Amino acid sequence: MDTQAPEGISLAVSTVIFALRPHPVTGLSTLWLPLVRRTRDPFAGKWALPGGWVTPDESLSDAAARNLLETTALEPTYLEQLYAFGDVDRSPDARVVSVVYWALVRAEEAERAAEGDNVGWFPADELPELAFDHNAIVDYALWRLRTKMEYSRIALAFLGETFTLSELREVHEAVLQKPLDPANFRRQVEGTLVPTDHVVTGGRHRPPRLYRYDESIELVHNGPLAHA
Amino acid sequence: MDTQAPEGISLAVSTVIFALRPHPVTGLSTLWLPLVRRTRDPFAGKWALPGGWVTPDESLSDAAARNLLETTALEPTYLEQLYAFGDVDRSPDARVVSVVYWALVRAEEAERAAEGDNVGWFPADELPELAFDHNAIVDYALWRLRTKMEYSRIALAFLGETFTLSELREVHEAVLQKPLDPANFRRQVEGTLVPTDHVVTGGRHRPPRLYRYDESIELVHNGPLAHA
Known part of the structure; x- marks a missing residue:
């Protein structure tokens, strides 16, 4: 390995933020993501993932969080690294390698995010x-x-x-885009859930029980990197 | 996003190559990996993962394959991207982001690899x-x-x-570092295997049958990236 790194490669970060919102036509819960309209070439006027350059004094995940906040005002509690995209011709005028992060946010967080002429939410599909x-x-x-x-x-x-079992199943149905059998679904997830002493109030005859996740089971298996 | 990328970040690739070889003391099948001794500062004299700089005209995976070939003479058929490591202080004199790839190779491939004063294989643990x-x-x-x-x-x-079911189980045992019950293991993997018409010859009373994987099931789930 030569001592001197070759020049001419720029390092950027982008983030894919998913939230569930109703589909504008069907009203069904659907995956959405925020995009930012580019104001400069290349691709001026096109929508792009929120992102920007990495500066020498910040880690990759810090750069991803900063750029996301600056462009969309979103602050997910945890960004996970997705993949580094580095094809030679992915940017027309320069060699840019982008390390892409992703996060899931709740609908309320998504609604707090900036939306304006140059930021918009789109159904992901x-x-x-x-x-x-x-x-x-x-x-x-x-x-x-x-x-x-x-x-x-x-x-x-x-x-x-x-959350209720129905709410959890609806999340799975929205992401996977297919209906799931309630009884089968219950059997599959029950082992990872803890029933609480609470039910959903509202005067129903059999109010549905609220569950929470068993916290002794890891949410995301990221191993020794944890929140790196 | 400013038009101009900040300078001062260098992009490198490294690879982690795993092979199974007998442990030098126990003789049991164990994970090994090749390392390259650094001849320059920082860390001159220390062992490091094979790797080097990315040049502007090659993709990340091409850079990983080239650097691996140059340092160890290894040519795995498929390198998978593992993770981009970008902590600010991971290199003492410079800001270096490393995109790390990994591959598994068979013992015969590992033996063909260069080994010399500055390349060595080590038990991974x-x-x-x-x-x-x-x-x-x-x-x-x-x-x-x-x-x-x-x-x-x-x-x-x-x-x-x-391969025989015993050979497959021994790979799992070597990687997971624990003995697996043969009958349970057979039940777990049987659905993904296709029995061939061949057995291991050698005059045994009940020669073990050879299996192959069901090719209709994907080996590595890498989705739309396939071999990117």
């Missing part, structure tokens, strides 16, 4: 043509989210501290 | 103090390998095209 390779990045993030939903407890990130 | 944050990187790679072994068919990378 119905995006316009984005700048750079950002459509491919979103496709990969959607695939990872859906895969992870099958074997981890990532759905929790969309829910409050307590 | 008994490493010396490495340069930079490379001990932490290996810990993370070991954790990912062991986790992935539980839910994917990654063990195949250590085996030939056909």
Whole structure:
């Protein structure tokens, strides 16, 4: 390895933020993500994932959080690294490697986020043509989210501290885009849940019970990196 | 996002290559990895993961493959991206972000690799103090390998095209570092295997049958990125 690094590669970060909101046509709970409209070339006028450059004095995840806050006012409690995208031709005028982070936020957090001429929320499966390779990045993030939903407890990130079994199932249905059998679903998740002493009030004859996750089971398996 | 990227961040790649070889003391099948001795500061004389700089005209995975070939003569058929390590202080004199790749190779491939004064193979769980944050990187790679072994068919990378159930179980035992019950193991993996018409010859009374993986099931779930 030569002592001197070659020049000419710039390092950027982008983030994919998913939230569940009603679909504008069907009204069904659907995955949405925020995009930022580019005001400069390349791709001036196109929508892109929130992001920006990494400065020499910040870690990758700090850079991702800072750029996300600056562009959308979103502050997810935890950003997870998704993948580093480094194809030679992914940016037309320069060689840019982007380390992409992702996070899930609850609908309330999403609503607090800035929305204006240059920030907008879009249904994740119905995006316009984005700048750079950002459509491919979103496709990969959607695939990872859906895969992870099958074997981890990532759905929790969309829910409050307590939730009914129906609410949990609806999150899974919205992400996986398919109906799930309530009885089967209950059997699959029951071992990871703790029933609380509370029910949903509102005068129903059989008010549904509230559950919380068993905190002795890890939410996201990130191993020795934990929150790196 | 400013037009101009800040200067002062260098981009490197490193690779973690795992192979199974007998442990020097116990003789049991154990995970090993190749390291390269640094000939320059920082960390001159210390062992480090094979790697080097990314040049502007090559993708991240091409850079990882080139640096691996140059330092160790290893050419794994497939490198998977592991994680981008970017802590501010991970290199003493410069800001270096390293995108780390990993691969599993069969013992025969490992034996073809260069070994000399400045390249050596080490049992992965008994490493010396490495340069930079490379001990932490290996810990993370070991954790990912062991986790992935539980839910994917990654063990195949250590085996030939056909194998006996005992050989497959021994790979799992070597990686997970624990004995597995043969009958339980058979039940767990049987659905992903196809029995061949062949057995292991050698005059035994009940020669063990050779299996291959069901190729209709994906080996590594990498989704839309496939071999990016």
